[in-house]
Amino acid sequence: MKRILVTGVGGAAAMNFIASLRMIEESFYIVGVDINCYHLACADVEARYLVSPCDHPDYLNKLNEIISQEKIDLVHPQPDVEVAFLAEHRDQVATKMFLPSTEAIRICHDKMRCNQVLAQADIPVPYSVHLKTLDDLPEAFMLIAQRSRIVWVRAIRGAGSRAALPVSTCLQAKGWISYWIEEKGLQPRDFMLSEYLPGREFAFQSIWYQGELITSMARERLEYLMGNLMPSGQSSSPSVARTVHREDVNEVATRAILAVDSEPHGVYCVDLKENAVGIPCVTEINPGRFFTTSNFFSSAGCNMPYYYVCLALGNPIPSLPKYNPLDEGLYWVRGVDRIPKLFREEQWKTLCRSW
Numbered sequence: 001m002k003r004i005l006v007t008g009v010g011g012a013a014a015m016n017f018i019a020s021l022r023m024i025e026e027s028f029y030i031v032g033v034d035i036n037c038y039h040l041a042c043a044d045v046e047a048r049y050l051v052s053p054c055d056h057p058d059y060l061n062k063l064n065e066i067i068s069q070e071k072i073d074l075v076h077p078q079p080d081v082e083v084a085f086l087a088e089h090r091d092q093v094a095t096k097m098f099l100p101s102t103e104a105i106r107i108c109h110d111k112m113r114c115n116q117v118l119a120q121a122d123i124p125v126p127y128s129v130h131l132k133t134l135d136d137l138p139e140a141f142m143l144i145a146q147r148s149r150i151v152w153v154r155a156i157r158g159a160g161s162r163a164a165l166p167v168s169t170c171l172q173a174k175g176w177i178s179y180w181i182e183e184k185g186l187q188p189r190d191f192m193l194s195e196y197l198p199g200r201e202f203a204f205q206s207i208w209y210q211g212e213l214i215t216s217m218a219r220e221r222l223e224y225l226m227g228n229l230m231p232s233g234q235s236s237s238p239s240v241a242r243t244v245h246r247e248d249v250n251e252v253a254t255r256a257i258l259a260v261d262s263e264p265h266g267v268y269c270v271d272l273k274e275n276a277v278g279i280p281c282v283t284e285i286n287p288g289r290f291f292t293t294s295n296f297f298s299s300a301g302c303n304m305p306y307y308y309v310c311l312a313l314g315n316p317i318p319s320l321p322k323y324n325p326l327d328e329g330l331y332w333v334r335g336v337d338r339i340p341k342l343f344r345e346e347q348w349k350t351l352c353r354s355w
Helices: 012-022 059-070 080-088 102-109 111-120 134-145 170-184 247-260 294-300 304-312 345-351
Strands: 002-007 028-034 047-050 074-077 128-130 151-155 165-167 191-195 201-209 212-224 238-244 266-274 280-287 330-335 338-344
Touching (some): 012 304, 102 280, 111 128, 111 247, 111 280, 134 170, 151 170, 201 304, 247 266, 294 304, 294 338
Parallel strands (some): 002 028
Antiparallel strands (some): 151 165, 151 191, 201 212, 212 238, 238 330, 266 280
16 A cells, blocks of 8 residues: 655645545555644544644654654655755655656746746746836836736745736835735745736646656636635636646647756646737746646546656556547536536536526
8 A cells, every 4th residue: 555645734735636546446545744733634644743834943854753654655745835845855855755856846936037937948928027126116017017007916936826916006016015015024026027918827737757748638717716805806726627628738838847847757737828819828837746626637537646646656557648638628616615526518508507
């Protein structure tokens, strides 16, 4: 029985990673660690441990003690902060991991740096400016506003659309950034301004092994989980998603991954959004961990978390197409306190009748 340790196990993304493994007939012994005892208590695991945040001096020692005690075969870090930390300290982790290069993770976790790397490689990205000080804001805002009536303000680090807001005036941008500085401890240099991309939004999830693309699938975000409660009107996690077959999305996402890592290894997830003329532009790359809704593709028949575990441990996987392993037009509908459901496009005619 494979013994897997999952970090951030109380979070939705880790829970859905585990749910994917539970879909397989093969049994797994899963150990979960988390910094929140309430969330940890809800995890579907065989053993659970409360740990300190990964920036605590004793985190690595405690993690290795758990690895030893539980005879762990593979550690899967799901939160970005733990992906970054464990990648930086991979030589000190007492078991296997399946992570991209440390440098690639560093690039991707700095959204402004990632934007610059991709732009230099002629990959479509939103035109962006890094804010250095608040005094630089009027000029930075003007540079973006010349291209886009709406300016997208965002933090260069963090998940879940952290500190993101579409604004139409410099005064709005200043007020939003000042709030995060005064109340949340950020600095002006933690922000970037980008042109607003008005088109459809896509998410590309992929697994690579020593530079070879194993498989990938793209979906479109149609509605956002609690987007109506967000100042920006959206979140990074969909309440409704649909599988798509878009050659341009696949091609741009693949080129983007190869631009940040010449030999990709592990999981790479890419967010893209269409610009005003319909070209998909990369807004960010998430290396080393799965999208929150990894169980969507797993439920539809492409279980990437399972393939990921097999590859990491040197076990065989079925032959998979590099792109589009699932049909187009599969819908994943989810929400708070609602079990996610998978639908085919043609089902709407019978399920949702209009009066």
